Amino acid sequence: MTSSESRAEELHVMLVAFSAQGHINPLLRLGKSLLARGLQVTLATTELVYHRVFKSSSTTAATTDTIPTNFTTNGIHVLFFSDGLDPNPDQTQLTPDDYMALVENLGPINLSTLIKTHFINNSKKLACIINNPFVPWVADVAAEFKIPCACLWIQPCALYAIYYHFYNNTNQFPTLENPELNVQLPGLPLLKPQDLPSFILPTNPFGALSKVLADMLKDMKKLKWVLANSFYELEKEVIDSMAETYPVIPVGPLLPLSLLGVDENEDVGIEMxxxxxxxxxxxxxxxxxxxxxxxxxxxxxxxxxxxxxxxxxxxxxxxxxxxxxxxxxxxxxxxxxxxxxxxxxxxxxxxxxxxxxxxxxxxxxxxxxxxxxxxxxxxxxxxxxxxxxxxxxxxxxxxxxxxxxxxxxxxxxxxxxxxxxxxxxxxxxxxxxxxxxxxxxxxxxxxxxxxxAREAVADGGSSDRNIQTFVDEILATRLDVMESSNEVNK
Incomplete structure (x- = not known):
């Protein structure tokens, strides 16, 4: 075992997502890759996921509503926090705006409690937290504990670029006064209003969903890395266009392994x-x-x-x-x-x-x-x-x-x-x-x-190299923090 692998085994990475299958599975597959590189990985998600997905497979809670604290799936530890939603499906019919507001209100408190209980109080070294764009408040929780934060962007890199330019006012976009305005951005073809994401159109009715994207993209200094569920060869032009602005690092496609020519028994994911x-x-x-x-x-x-x-x-x-x-x-x-x-x-x-x-x-x-x-x-x-x-x-x-x-x-x-x-x-x-x-x-x-796509995730492929670089930077960042802490304590 190399010294790098030895250090990695002592470090933990936490993945954070709420109860959406399309949000959780890319994070789990990234976590599986980090696990293979020696890091310890924990997924923190909402209690609703436990009740809908994991409860039937849990022997400790098969006959009760008690949520286990030692749950694992394919080597990844899973912790659950409340989003304030009743697990009864008949009581979960909130609008997207209502649900986002609920999670934003309760999520930071409950996630902080998880981190204190399972990491800080147990002297475990939480080296990095990885969220996705729809839980931007996770970056604030990470900052509270002085833990580096990464975001896994779960849409195309093209969307990352569009939202970045929109929320930072670097380009003109359609408005109520000029709804037919076309948009030209680096690395992308000319975009007509019908080509733009609905959240940035002047007719967008979902204020909270737009707000969470704005919270992330207008304050990027909270994030040390932006990873993406894409691959370089698929979106080369737009990825290169963001390199001097705020780089996005493709680490995908984060998909079931059967799609990538790998043994599907090694896959990790959930089905809602x-x-x-x-x-x-x-x-x-x-x-x-x-x-x-x-x-x-x-x-x-x-x-x-x-x-x-x-x-x-x-x-x-x-x-x-x-x-x-x-x-x-x-x-x-x-x-x-x-x-x-x-x-x-x-x-x-x-x-x-x-x-x-x-x-x-x-x-x-x-x-x-x-x-x-x-x-x-x-x-x-x-x-x-x-x-x-x-x-x-x-x-x-x-x-x-x-x-x-x-x-x-x-x-x-x-x-x-x-x-x-x-x-x-x-x-x-x-x-x-x-x-x-x-x-x-x-x-x-x-x-x-x-x-x-298969070449990107294979050994030595573009995404495989990016993940290894990310792991190396996690190790280096954590060592710098530990060394600074030791100097202060001398």
Missing amino acids: WKPQDSCLEWLNDQPPSSVIYISFGSLIVLSAKKLESIATALKNSNCKFLWVIKKQDGKDSLPLPQGFKEETKNRGMVVPWCPQTKVLVHPAIACFLTHCGWNSMLEAIAAGKPMIAYPQWTDQPTNAKLVSDVFRVGIRLEQDSDGFVETGELERAIEEIVSGPKSEELKRNAAELKRA
């Missing part, structure tokens, strides 16, 4: 919803590159009008399809147009949730009709699948722009002012991506990015 594995059996019976996969993620609920448009396009296209539609609260049936399942029963399958990573790598999948959430996009990139982009809100419009104009692995749908896509436009996109003149080019580009 139980997938329906029968869809894999159905896919096994379909010809190669014959099935359109449709999913809008775990949060988005489509209107009846949008569901009708998609259903009609699928019916008219005569393509095979696998469609994920989450059940609505209190309803047993899926909200499908009347007669749709009967009319397409020999061509498609509709499920409330599926094992997405296994679906995307399946040879039967031809393309992915997606809302352009970043985790879903990264999974499609790592699986080498072209995309049809149907964005809804937050970072998704910008992600859709990246799909079509930067990564060049898909088609962006034309939407009206309300975000609706006509049936004919969906039919056009399906035909173009499956068998149109651009289909082969899109497949080649997707295959090239799949290769680049």
Whole structure:
């Protein structure tokens, strides 16, 4: 064992996220990589995650509501703090603004208590805290204990650059007086208002969500590092454009290992919803590159009008399809147009949730009709699948722009002012991506990015080197702190 590894084994890193699967899993996968480099890793998340994910696997709390303090998953310790939310699902229907305000109020107090109880009072060396952009108050807690803080950016680096320039007023952006203003930023193509994240548009109704991003990006000195769930080869231009401003360090893609050509048994992650594995059996019976996969993620609920448009396009296209539609609260049936399942029963399958990573790598999948959430996009990139982009809100419009104009692995749908896509436009996109003149080019580009993603996380790849540099800097920073402390105590 080297002296560096010996020192690392004595040091702990804490990951902090609240109860969102897409926030927790990238942090866990980064934590797994830090664990492999000798650091001790702890995830701190909300009690809601314990009740929804971990409780059934805990022997110490199988028959009670007591939350264990020695819980681990794949070698990572897990601690839980209250966000003030009742674990009863019927009492968790807050607006995004209400929930963010609740977490911001109670999170710092409860996280501080965890740190004192499990680290300070036990003389454990907490060398670094890693949060994500949606819990910026974690940086203040870290500063209170004089612990270096990193942020894992869980959207594209392009979004990091856009938000940085917006909240620091370095460029002009659309306003109520000039809503049609186009934006030109270094490392990015010209961005029209429909290409920008919804949080920075003058029509944004979610004040608290915009505020948490502003809290991070207007006071960057709180962060020693900004890491990103992306890879250099995917976003080279925009990453280079931020190098002299406030660098972002790509350490991804932080994805299930089965997508990256590694043994999936080594993976770590959580599932907030139980997938329906029968869809894999159905896919096994379909010809190669014959099935359109449709999913809008775990949060988005489509209107009846949008569901009708998609259903009609699928019916008219005569393509095979696998469609994920989450059940609505209190309803047993899926909200499908009347007669749709009967009319397409020999061509498609509709499920409330599926094992997405296994679906995307399946040879039967031809393309992915997606809302352009970043985790879903990264999974499609790592699986080498072209995309049809149907964005809804937050970072998704910008992600859709990246799909079509930067990564060049898909088609962006034309939407009206309300975000609706006509049936004919969906039919056009399906035909173009499956068998149109651009289909082969899109497949080649997707295959090239799949290769680049695997190389980035392999030994010696760009993200692998960045993670090792991060670990080395954690060790050096902690040694400097310890040496300064020893000088003061002499």
